[in-house]
Amino acid sequence: MAEPKRIVVAGDVRIDELDYEALAASDGARWERSTQARRVELPGDSLLLARLLREVAGEGVVTYDMPSKELAGAHAIRARASLERSAGDKRRQATTWRVGRFAGFTGPLDQSQTLWRITTDDADAELVVLDEAGNGFADAPEAWPEAIRQGDRQPHVVLKTRDTTLRSALASHLLTKHSGQLTLLIRADDLRAHGANISRGLSWERTAADLLRQLGANPALSKIGACNAVVVTFGLEGAVFLRRTGEGTDARLFYDPLSAEGDCAANAPGTMIGLQTAFAAALCATVHKGGPEALSDGVRHGLRAARLLHATGFGALSETPDYPKDLLAQSFARDGTTSEIALPNAGPNSDRGQDWSISQTLSGARLGVLASELVVRGPDAIVRGTPMAKFGVLTSLDRAEIEGYRSVSQLIREYATRPNASRPLCLAAFGPPGSGKSFAVTQIANSQGQTPIEKVVFNVAQLTSPADLAQALHRVRDVVLKGKLPLAFFDEFDADLDGRPLGWLKYFLAPMQDGEFRDGETLHPIGRAIFVFAGGTRNSFEEFSAPSSEAASPEGAAFRAAKGPDFVSRLRGYVNVRGPDPVYTGDRSAILRRALVLRSLLERKVPWLVSPGGTVAMDPGVL
Structure with a gap:
């Protein structure tokens, strides 16, 4: 029987201290009947990533031993935050814990950085996951896993980092020795922080085109192109996945057609830590199960894991705050939220992507059929994956x-x-x-x-x-x-x-x-x-x-x-x-705008023609 594949998880270590107010007791001493000030300590950075991966890989995950409170208190970097009672959205009653205020970081008591060692390191690991948070690990080769330090090993490496310039010693080593097996995971917000001009929340087409153009033209991001695969996340709602192939680069967009970047966070009060870590864990768990060829599925699972963590928060108000159990198992369930589409090539000097439309790509020559479906069945029954913006009763597909x-x-x-x-x-x-x-x-x-x-x-x-x-x-x-x-x-x-x-x-x-x-x-x-x-x-x-x-x-x-x-x-x-009429020669979206206007008029002026299921009985000849 073959031994299970091993995963080595390493990187910067952090302990998260979360303060919260527990409910008062109904009886007892006066202090027991008052609001209870509590604190819970949870793993952060690479410790959290390893914990999540162990949900699905069990003992196959090799990482640091969780330090004792005494050791962690003396040597670990700690992040402090206050939790607040929060709801699934702004209109509901509070049901879970989320971060209300981030208080900042504290370092080791003696101000000396401690780099943790993996006592059971595995030089033959097939997957190495690195969580680089800028706290010393990237510039300390002696702390790196054996599987990437030994020159004859070629494991698949996933690097989660906020350093989009890839100038650290770790990044240079990986690009030199492991670029063909390297998957880079970064956030769009970190690219923006380093000067990348990438739009936010306007349309998925524009955001994706901006990203590809910046990766091709921005000198500060030039090293990213040397990675075998790159995943750029856009909040909880989307991601772009790029992989080098024999013909160039295959670029794919994963997106929520009914949301824009930032919508999920804006609709639910409070924030969550560990969202990118949850994405990374689901991505790596998918690769561990299906190999590097499963990276595309891993992106989809990663988005779902991050959304689930944000929605669930740190658990029910009646319980001690903690990360949800079985988060990754839930993320592998079928997800009808995320759509996927190949991106057109939009290099630094290319205008392609400026007018590219997902709705037109999905429907192709069937725009007339799609317009008819809009009138008869309504916008909620259109082709899956078509981006849609809704504001009250205003709907647009253009x-x-x-x-x-x-x-x-x-x-x-x-x-x-x-x-x-x-x-x-x-x-x-x-x-x-x-x-x-x-x-x-x-x-x-x-x-x-x-x-x-x-x-x-x-x-x-x-x-x-x-x-x-x-x-x-x-x-x-x-x-x-x-x-x-x-x-x-x-x-x-x-x-x-x-x-x-x-x-x-x-x-x-x-x-x-x-x-x-x-x-x-x-x-x-x-x-x-x-x-x-x-x-x-x-x-x-x-x-x-x-x-x-x-x-x-x-x-x-x-x-x-x-x-x-x-x-x-x-x-x-x-x-x-734009209105229902073409605004320029070749305005293919005009037929969709006209269909939405017609559907709206039917619903408002002759609602008796719309069945309880939302279908309009209309002769095709009239359409």
């Missing part, structure tokens, strides 16, 4: 619209968390007449769910003088005084005033910049508000702002005279609402 909607949503969410903001958040919305500009921004604003919002609408084309604008701003101020966040729409803000093109722009500058307006001789503060400028004569932000780049033309001169560049500089963001 990549460009999704990016615009999410960009505006991020700005509104961030602004809503600033109770002392003194200047308005200024946004612009453009689109053809009837495209739904006001509807779209209203749904996005109401979906932030943090602050009560009241919508007020003004048609600038119907105002006759700046005094009318002052009265409109008084109405905005009245909403602020009621304790609500006004969502003020200025429709047709680009209308003429007394025959002057864009004549109203200069009167918006002071309220936008200073958060106050003049009425007679008195200045009035506006307070916290959201201004939305909806275009009436231009169908896109690019069309509106184009004269800024045409300084020598009459249009450019007129735009400057109307204070157009000053107005644009005060906008924090914009969205182009």
